[in-house]
Amino acid sequence: MKYIFGPVKSRRLGISLGIDLIPYKTCSFDCIYCEVGKTTLKIKERQSFFKLEEIKQEIEEFLKNYRGKLDYITLAGSGEPTLNKNLGEIIDFLKENYPYKVALITNSSLLYKEDVLKDIEKVDIIVPSLDTLTPSIYFKLNQPDPELSLDLILEGLYNIKNLKAKIFLETLFVKGYNDTQEEIQKFKEFILNYQPDEWQLNTVVRFPAYKFAKPVSYYFLKFVKDFVGYKKTKIYYYPNKETQKINLDVEKYILETAKRRPLDLKELLSLFDEKQVYYAVNKLKTLKKIEVTDNLQIVTTEKR
Numbered sequence: 001m002k003y004i005f006g007p008v009k010s011r012r013l014g015i016s017l018g019i020d021l022i023p024y025k026t027c028s029f030d031c032i033y034c035e036v037g038k039t040t041l042k043i044k045e046r047q048s049f050f051k052l053e054e055i056k057q058e059i060e061e062f063l064k065n066y067r068g069k070l071d072y073i074t075l076a077g078s079g080e081p082t083l084n085k086n087l088g089e090i091i092d093f094l095k096e097n098y099p100y101k102v103a104l105i106t107n108s109s110l111l112y113k114e115d116v117l118k119d120i121e122k123v124d125i126i127v128p129s130l131d132t133l134t135p136s137i138y139f140k141l142n143q144p145d146p147e148l149s150l151d152l153i154l155e156g157l158y159n160i161k162n163l164k165a166k167i168f169l170e171t172l173f174v175k176g177y178n179d180t181q182e183e184i185q186k187f188k189e190f191i192l193n194y195q196p197d198e199w200q201l202n203t204v205v206r207f208p209a210y211k212f213a214k215p216v217s218y219y220f221l222k223f224v225k226d227f228v229g230y231k232k233t234k235i236y237y238y239p240n241k242e243t244q245k246i247n248l249d250v251e252k253y254i255l256e257t258a259k260r261r262p263l264d265l266k267e268l269l270s271l272f273d274e275k276q277v278y279y280a281v282n283k284l285k286t287l288k289k290i291e292v293t294d295n296l297q298i299v300t301t302e303k304r
């Protein structure tokens with residue numbers, strides 16, 4: 001099959017049949033963490049890459065014989081699906097002929113465009129990405145077409161709030177890029193204002209397009225979730241082998257220092273391993289021995 005992949009059991013969308021509408025690694029971004037590989041054609045203009053009838057025919061043939069369960073038909077794949085000019089016709093075809101829900105996974109870069117919004121108005125779930133709220137980090141991390149500014153991404157994200165689709169916003173954290181205190185604070189403000197139906201936290205898994213893209217720890221994601229405090233947040237990273245060798249020195253240092261003065265997270269991260277820091281902070285918070293303030297200072301809860 002040329003366009004269909006799966007069905008696969010996906011953590012986010014249950015049993016999902018994928019439709020890939022884009023030639024291999026044709027994308028408006030070249031994210032350093034991309035699991036598919038480096039972008040070979042970086043474009044922002046929409047095109048009809050394939051014959052529409054051929055795509056419809058493949059879908060028809062597959063679904064005619066398929067007897068299994070299907071939660072979603074997902075438009076995703078090896079590039080940015082909204083770059084396909086025939087996206088609207090394919091969505092209409094799916095909605096008019098089949099009972100399945102349709103999901104769209106997108107990097108959000110073209111959601112500012114009227115024609116894209118028109119095309120996706122019947123979609124049931126949109127999974128857009130937003131990895132950073134800082135333009136300089138955005139250009140390094142997502143390596144977009146230079147004309148696709150972060151402001152356009154944000155404009156697009158607010159546009160889709162007017163559609164009927166549920167929005168499962170995804171943020172992927174990369175060590176040393178968007179895992180700063182400033183970024184976490186910006187996300188808190190943004191997420192509490194934007195209110196997605198779900199905020200999905202993720203990090204680098206499998207093999208990234210650029211070897212230097214490294215994952216953050218599960219403990220960091222847990223910290224972000226708790227700090228932002230948005231109820232509809234889900235961590236989509238379950239490390240199999242991320243075991244924590246407990247370093248009691250980190251906890252001791254936090255407790256003793258916080259008794260004397262507020263402690264800055266940056267200071268801790270310069271002294272100890274990142275996993276150890278976030279593990280200890282999460283644990284001490286759960287035990288109610290410390291609190292993390294809005295400006296990311298660690299303070300003791302013990303009365304003097």
Ligand code: SF4
Nearest residue numbers: 027029030031034107
């Ligand atoms: S937007 Fe998606 S397909 Fe494009 S480079 Fe980034 S991760 Fe890869």
